[in-house]
Amino acid sequence: MLSEFLLAEMARLGDQDALPLHRQLYESLRRALLEGKLPAGERLPSSRDLAQDLNLSRNTVVAAINQLSVEGYLVSRIGSGTFVNDNVPRVHSGRATEARWRGANPGLAGELSTRGKALSTTFCATELEVQPFTPGIADFSAFPIGLWQRLQNKHWRMTYPDMLDYNNSGGYAPLRRAITDYLRVSRSVQLDADQVIVTTGTQQSLELCARMLADHGDTVWVEDPAYWGAVKAFMATGLAIEPVAVDDEGINPDAARPDKPPRLIYVTPSHQYPTGAVMSLPRRQQLLLTARQHRAWILEDDYDSEYRFSGPPISSLEGLDTDGRVLYMGTFSKVLYPGIKLGYLVVPKPLATAFKQAHYDLNRPGQMPMQAALAEFIEMGHFSSALRRARQNYAERRQCLLEALRPLLSAPDLPPRISGAEQGLHLCLRLPTNADDKAIAQTLARQGLTVRPLSSYCMARSDLQGLVIGYGYAPLSAIQRCGPMIAQTVAQSINACIAPKRPEKPAR
Template sequence: MSSLPIADLILAEMDQSARAGNVPRHRRLYEAIRSAILSRRLPVGSKLPSTRDLARDLGLSRNTVVTAFEQLLAEGYVSSRTGSGTFVADTLPEPATEELAPERQSRNSHHNGAIAPQHAPQEGTTAAVGATLSVRGRRVADHAAGHRYEIQPFVPGDDDFSVFPIKLWQRLQNKYWREARPELLDYGQNGGYLPLRRAIADYLRVSRSVRVTVDQVLITGGTQHSLDLCAQLLADAGDTAWVEDPCYWGAQRVFESRDLDLHPVRVDDEGMNPTAEDQHKPPRLIYLTPSHQYPKSVVMSLARRRLLLDIAARTGAWILEDDYDSEFRYTGRPLSSLQGLDTHDRVVYMGTFSKILYPGIKVGYMVVPPALVAPFRSALYDLQRPGQMMQQAALADFLEQGHFATHVRRIRQLYGQRRELLQRTLKPILGNAATLSKEESGLHLVIQLPPGTDDERLAQEAAEQGLQVRALSTYYLGAEKERGLVVGYAYVPTDKIAYYGRLLGNVVKAASAGRR
C-alpha cells in the first residue's frame, strides 16, 4: 500500500513548524510525527511507512528518518516489531480508578468560616491571572517595586568542574569588565540578561522540545531559588505538594521551609505512580524529575507523563519539572521535556548551569507559563534581587559562540567513560551481594542492596575510606524504604575510578559477608 497519505500528513505537520528556523530536519520530522500521534491524526496501531519509503516520499535522507524514528521509539510513541514494521503505540494514561476530590478546603478557611475556592486555571483578564496564584503569590506580585557535601570521591550530584575551560571563561568575562557598561553593574530587573534568555530559549527549543518564548525565560540563582519562588507564589502554607518518593533532599527542604504539606508518592520503574489513595489528597504542586529521577535514576514513561499532566489540568495543580542533568544521556539523544507535552500551561520548567559548568556559578533558569510571566518577573526582582549581570553576559556569549555545546560533548564523553569504568570495577566485586542501577544518563548510579540492609551504616563505613556516598533510604519520606548507596562518578579522576571503586565494592562485599 502506498505510504503517500501518511507522508502527506507528516509533511503538513512539518510545514506548520517551518517557522522553527534552525531546528534540524530530523527534529522537525520527529516533532511532526509526535504531534500527529498525540492529536490522534495517526491512530493507535497505525503502521508507519518504512524509513526508506518515507525518506523517498519526503525528499529526506534515510539517516534523517532513522534518527527521528529512533527518538520516537526511545520515548514510547511508537513500537517496533521485527519483521513487521513500526506502529503507533498507545500513549494514553490508564484512567484513574477514582475521581479526584472536586475541591479542597483551605487551611486558612477557619478565619472566616467559609470554604476557600479551589485553585483552578481561569481565562480572561488580569484578575483571572491573579486567580492562578497563591494568596502569598498575589500579595507579592501586587507590590511590585542539606546538607553540604564535601568534595570527595563518589560525592553524588557534583560535576567535575576541574575540566571547565577557565581561560576561555576569563576572556569572555574580561571583555565585559573592560567595557564596564553601567546596566551590567545593576540588578537584573527584567528577568535576566536578554541575550542570555534568548540563547537559553533557542537551546531548550531545539534540544529539549520545550515550548518557549524569550519572555517566558527567567534567570534565577539556581534550582533552589527557582523552587523557592514557585513555593512562595503558587502555594500557601498548608497546601499539599506531591513529591517523588524517594525525593531530592533540596526540594524537600524548600517546601518544608514554606510550610507546605509534603505528600510522598512512590516512584516505580516508570516514575511517579499516583494511586487512587494518593488522589484523595489533591496537590497544589507536583514536583518531578521526569528525565532522570533523582535519586533512583528511572526515566518517566510517556503514559505516566500524560497521566500527571491530566491530573494537573483537572485539579489546577502546578507541575514543577526539575530537569537538572538532562544533557548527560550516554546512549541516544536527550529525551524531550514533560513541558513540551503540556497543552494546559500547568508546567514550570527549570534547569541549572551548576551541573554542567561549575557549582559556584549559581545561575539557573525557569520557563514559566505565559500567565505567570509578569508576576514571576516582578517577584523575582522583589524577593531575590538577581544580579551577576556581567556573568550572565559572558554566559550568553559562551552559549551563542558554541562553547557550551563543545563543553557538553566533552564532559558527556568523559562522564560516560567514568560510568562504564565504575560499573566494570564494581560488578565482579559485588557479585550477588548487590546490583547496579541500569540508568544510561546522569551523574550517579545506585548500588541496590537487599531489604533490611543498614545502608546508612554502609555510607559511614565508606566515609571512613574517604568516599562520600549517600544512603538511598535517607531520600524517602514514606515508611517503605528501599536500601542502597547513591554513588556519583563525575567528580572522580578517570585514572582513580578503579581504585576507589574497589574500595567501595569491598565495603559492600564485607557487609554482605557479615549478614550471612
C-alpha cells in the first residue's frame, strides 16, 4: 500500500516539475509520513524492497531515506532497520496556518531584495548533495564518533561556567596553538597563535575578510571556474566579482582585465576547485607580485591541502609571502566532519586585533567545550592518525577511479583527459569543448550517479566541458561497481553529443 501511495505521489510530482527522482521520492515519503500512512514506530520496508517495488535504483532510495533520517522523520537502528520517528511533525498544525497564507499577500515572495533573489537562486548547492560521486565531500562515516564523544565528555566535565560564554580572544588558546603547530609543520605557514582566529568555517572566514578588507563595490578576483560557496560569500558582502581564468597552473593574472584591478584575490592553490589544478611555484610568485602591485590582499583557501598523492609539495602562498598580504584559511570539515562547524583564519599580525574585535561583535563565537575537545584531539595525535588513515583510504579510491576511467582516455578522436588527480578529493574529467557536460551529468544522474558538470562552475568563460567527480565520499566498493558505469556512459554520451554537433560547429 505504501508503494502504491508513493508511486502515485511521484507520478504527480514528476508531472509537475523537473525534480530529480530521489527528491520526488523524498517528497512522497515525507507526505506519507505527515499524513500518517506510516504510523510512528512502524518499520519502513528495506531500501532494497522499496527500490524493487518502485523500480528505482537503490542509491536513489537510500538518498531519500537518509535525508528523512537527517531531518528526524526516520530513525535508523543498526541491524534492525529504519523506523518512523515518534516525533514526526503533525500535519494538522500546518493546515491551520496554511489558511492564513493562502489568501494573504500572494506577491510577498516577490518582495525579496535583489541580492536576496540572487542569493537564493544562483549558484545553489543541490539539495540532496551527499551522493557517492559528489565532489567536495569527505568520507565522514569513518569519523571516530566514540573517541570524539569521550573527549567531549571530558571537557564538559571540566567545564566551568565561563566556558559556556562567548569567546572574544579568537578562540580557545590551546586550539589556536595546535592549529599553529600544524600549519607551521605541514603547510610552512609562518605564524604565531595570536594570528589565528577560530571561525565556523570557510564561509565565515571569507565574509570576515571581505568585510574587513573591502568595501561595497570593490573588486574581487575569483577563479573561473569557481567554488560556488566563495562566489556566494562575495555576492553577500557586496563585492564586484571579476572572474579570472584558471589554466593548468592555477589562476592566471595575465588573463585578468587590466581595467578591473583587484582589492581582493581569492584562490584555492592546493587544488583549484573545481579543475583540480595545483598552482605552480612560478605562478604563486607571480600572484604575490601582482597583489603587491595592486596593494591587494590574497585570500588563500587551502582546502584539500591535506591530501596530496603525487607531485612535489609546494609551500602555501602565505609561506612565500614577504609582504604580509596573504590571509590563509582552512577547515576541519574535510578531516573531521562537516557539521562540526570549526575552521580557522590566519591574518597578518597588524590586522589581528581589528579582526578579532569585529569577529566577536559580528559573530559572537562560542562552542568552547567543543574547541577544547578538538584541541586535545589534535594534540593527542588523533588528527594526524585520522589524516593518515584518510590519505590511505582516498589514495585507494582515487586509484580505482583512475583505472575505471582509463579506457576513456584512449578514445581515437579528441579523447577526454584527467586533471587535478594529484591532490584532493575529486578529479576533473575534461571533455572535448563540443561535448555537452550538463547533458552527460543528467544521463548519469538517471543512473543514480551524481557528478557535476564542469561548465556549471564557469562564470565568464564557455570553453570548458568536463565532469567533476568526487571520490571522497564514495566507498571503494561503490567506485569498483560504478566507476566503469561512469566510463561507459561518458563514452556513449560523448559519441552521441559530438556526432550530431560536429558538422554544424566545426570551428568550436
